Amino acid sequence: MHFKLTDEIIKLSESDLWNSAKxxxxxxxxxxxxxxxxxxxxxxxxxxICVIENTINKNSTEVGNCCVNKFLGIEEGNKIFVSIKRLKIDPEKSMSPEVLDYLFRKKVITDFENKFYSDTIRKRKMSSKQLEIRKRINKKLITFTSYESNSSLSRINLVLKWSEQNESFDRTFINSLKKSFERNGKLSDKQSTALENIIKKWGIE
Ligand SMILES: [Zn+2]
Incomplete structure (x- = not known):
């Protein structure tokens, strides 16, 4: 099985040799x-599933978490899935510090949320108000890693990538969609419809 994976990755890479391609x-x-x-x-x-990106040619592809870990040595996915599993069982627990940092880097959580969460990450006894904030941040992780969010994000990125070759296209709206997605972890129904209309109108594939 893993020869198929290495072949597919090499096809999307600049190098033809697995050791450098990976x-x-x-x-x-x-x-x-x-x-x-x-x-x-x-x-x-x-x-x-992990979405990985080639740092040289900007190709991106989706690989099962176990393969990403085993063959590409990428460990971020593991940590995220462990936290998701724990929070789905008990939403009052904490995600790991690495996962919190991931959400912060992706701009899913605010400075305040990031600081609050790391200050209270090991706390077992919290006030009900503190617990509400922790649960709200936990929910952001669940929403951000949902299938629905990922498909919106990959649709936005599809348009952005396409627009690099199409200079007549005004990117203002699509950039604002991306910002709004990063803030809310999802798109509203109205935004999703607008995004799909752009894709259809310009015949983007
Ligand atoms: Zn696999």
Whole structure:
């Protein structure tokens, strides 16, 4: 199975050699799929998916978390999925500091939320108000790693990538959609419709 994975990754890389090709890839996002998907290695079914990006040619692809970890040595996904699992069982627990940092880097949480959470990350006894804030931040992780959010984000990125080759296209609106997505972890129905209309109108694939 893993030869199929290395072949697929090499095809999307600049280098033709696995050892250097795999160094070109960085972790971007992790999400849990609702429909079962097939990994690049051919393994089916997979649910925990990582989106990785090639740092040189900006190609991106989705790989099952186990393969990302085993063959590309990328560990971020593991940490995220462990935290998701824990919070789905008990939403009053804490995510790991690495996952908190991931949300902060992706601008899903504010400075205040980031500071509050790290200051109270090991606290077992919290006031009800503090607990509400922790749960609200936990929910942001669950929303941000949902299938729905990921598909909106990949649609936004599709348009942004396409627009690099199409200078006549005004990116103002799509940039504002991306900012709004980063702030809320999702798009409103109205925003999703507008995004799909752009994709259709310009024939973006
Ligand atoms: Zn795989």
């Amino acid at each position: 160094m070109e890839w960085n972790f971007e996002y992790a999400y849990q799929s609702e429909d079962l998907q097939t990994c690049l290695c051919g393994h089916y079914p997979i649910k925990n």
